[in-house]
Amino acid sequence: MSHLPHDPTGGDRSRGYHHGNLKVSLIEAGLEALTHVEADDLSLRQLAKEVGVSANAAYRHFEDKDALLSAMAAEGFRRFARAQHDAVAQEPQAEGRLKAAGRAYVAFAQAHPALYRLMFQRLSCVATDPDLAQSAIGAMTVLLEATSSTLHAPAHDERVRVAAAACWSLVHGLSALSQGGQLAVFGLPMNELIDRVLAMPSLLSQVQPVQG
Template sequence: MDNDGTTTRNYHHGNLRAALIDAGLAALEKSDQAAFSLRAIAREVGVSANAAYRHFASKDDLLSALAAEGFRRFAAQQAAAAQQGAGNIGELRTATAKAYVSFAQAHPALFRLMFSRFLYASSSEDLKVAAATAFQLLLQASAQQAGVAPDSEQAMMTAVANWSMVHGLSHLLLDGQLSVFGFGLDQMIDGIVNLQGANRPKAT
């Protein structure tokens, strides 16, 4: 038993950090960030607060780790969607857009955390790398869509345009702003992606 009266479970090195992250992700979906507590997460895992603080110096450190894990899971879904749409530009745009919006719908609190102040204010290198890796997938898909090199300005502008569309759509859906129009999610994404493709300038 630890000095605060909590029985500490016997974790192997590294397992406790992963357990705290898993418990943190579960807790995040049940409450907002303001109600989030590292001590509560430690109790949920069955360890003392002191044990948790050996892995995360503060609540913000744990939130940064949750955001990093969110980006890794998000990137995995985007990669799977890109593979699904490989070989057809229209299918690629649709599959990756649906994966983006679906992630936001399935994990609203995590999605908001990932794109909050933690992305730029955090000192976590793990978070920055995870976020950059996720953006590279968007950039590569956008370069393929535009038929240009990933390091070109056009690829970057296409990526920003695609990101703005799916990110804005995700937030509008999370805030309940689009339910009044009566469109299903797939129908809405298909329509927007097709419209975006129809308005894309033809290569000369």
């Protein structure tokens, strides 16, 4: 079961509208719905009914379901970033921060599979949605900074950025494979597998001087 934050309306969802929190309440209701359905199956009208308002009231905040899905994805990326940031903050050794971020990355994908899929599906909309773009960049920045810390080089260093891209590709791939159960074939605990993959020499060699 997903552990999404508590409903801010305190259980009486209809109060969200009266207190001016309808937009937040609809996003929360959508995120909660993703614990048992895929994004394509969501209905803005049904979510409005669940929070205790009319469909017309919901449409004052979201032009259509597509707009709601982008807002949900943006909130997902913010939570994704917090999960990684919190994991990194608990790691006292610089060399372990990349592994901590990687473990948090995969754990989030495992805990919230439908939300995780929605988030990355909506990345095609970042050019027209500043909130989604900012939240997505924020989530990816955590991994970049963890890579920088692990490699003892500035985040703007091209070698660090290449290493971060490689790490992102690896943890994103591990996340996708973990959802399908394919990683069980390796017979390793998930966190151990993540740590060992991210410690591969080919990644750490990025801090060596570039030839030519």
